[in-house]
Amino acid sequence: MPDDKDSNKFALVRSAVRSLRAYHVADATGMIKLDAMENPYQWPDDMIQTWWEQIRTAEMNRYPDPQAGALANRIRAVGLAPAGSALVFGNGSDELLQVIMLTVGGHGRKVLAPVPSFVMYEMIARFTGTEFVGIPLRGDFTLDAEAMIAGVREHDPAVVMLAYPNNPSGNLFDRDAIVELISQSNGLVVIDEAYHMFSHASFIDEIDQYDNVVVLRTLSKMGLAGIRLGYMTGRKEWLTQIDKVRLPFNINILTQLTADFALQNIRVFQEQAERICRERTRVERIMDSLDNIVSYPSDANFILFRCEGCDSEEVFQGLLQQQVLIKNLHSPGTALQNCLRVTIGKTHENEAFLNALSLLVTTDYSLQ
């Protein structure tokens, strides 16, 4: 039992932190893993062999290049960022979100984002002491441009977060509405393009036109979730300030070398993304034919769907019993009531999901 002295110590934890729930990651042991928007494909054997030969010479006794200069050159060379653009790297784009909010957020500042969107926007806002303002999407998860602009005028947020495409809905918000929002914002507009490989839509070639926009990207969804690498580009003046908050040497040497090597083989990842998009079309078509669920059109590598004549919790549990792990987003009384999200996997994984789902959504639970 902790004594009074101990419990007083825990009282030191800031209330903003105490009120948070830790980011939950489900145990996926033995599961068909369709919960986290990962790319399901491994690398070809010969590519693994060449990679291994390259990283074995890494100088592990030295700190890594603090600016990851070779990797930045590679990213620009393969067209993942404009020629000559400035880049800042993060240990995943999650870390960059944190760095952005530490730079422009904090007490008395606000972050504004549509809801539902990526949960870390609110979580990082809260633990950096930044007030979070959520503006509901429309019922079909499109951006409510008027409400967003009204929110920007009322709250004058230091940061506006826009996931393009959005997670968890999977759609691209209207481009003209985003441009209008940028022009109406005094704060920094962060366009988070985590799923750009699957959407073929981007603001990255236009950021020079604006003085208040940065674009965030990650290599996680294209197939490198395990090495944790995100990057940000935008006006040099912004990146110079934001880079002061990034901890030195945040991108380890193995990540730098592995990402550089992987991007020399970018065609492998582009082909995998094309395969995932073809599978997405197929899975969407089959889901559309199922009674009792409504699925939402996706420009990403996952599909959001709502149970309308069935219970999402029972469907989620039923899938788990068939060793299929997806994401349960159900939250009573919110836009995500009865909603689930499935990541596109390999064909046989998607088949396992679709077969189990079609049985579950047509099962009459009242008979059990």
Ligand SMILES: Cc1ncc(COP(=O)(O)O)c(C=O)c1O
């Ligand atoms: C919209 C969006 N942004 C950022 C991230 C974080 O990606 P990572 O930290 O792996 O780069 C995610 C992950 O799901 C996401 O959905």
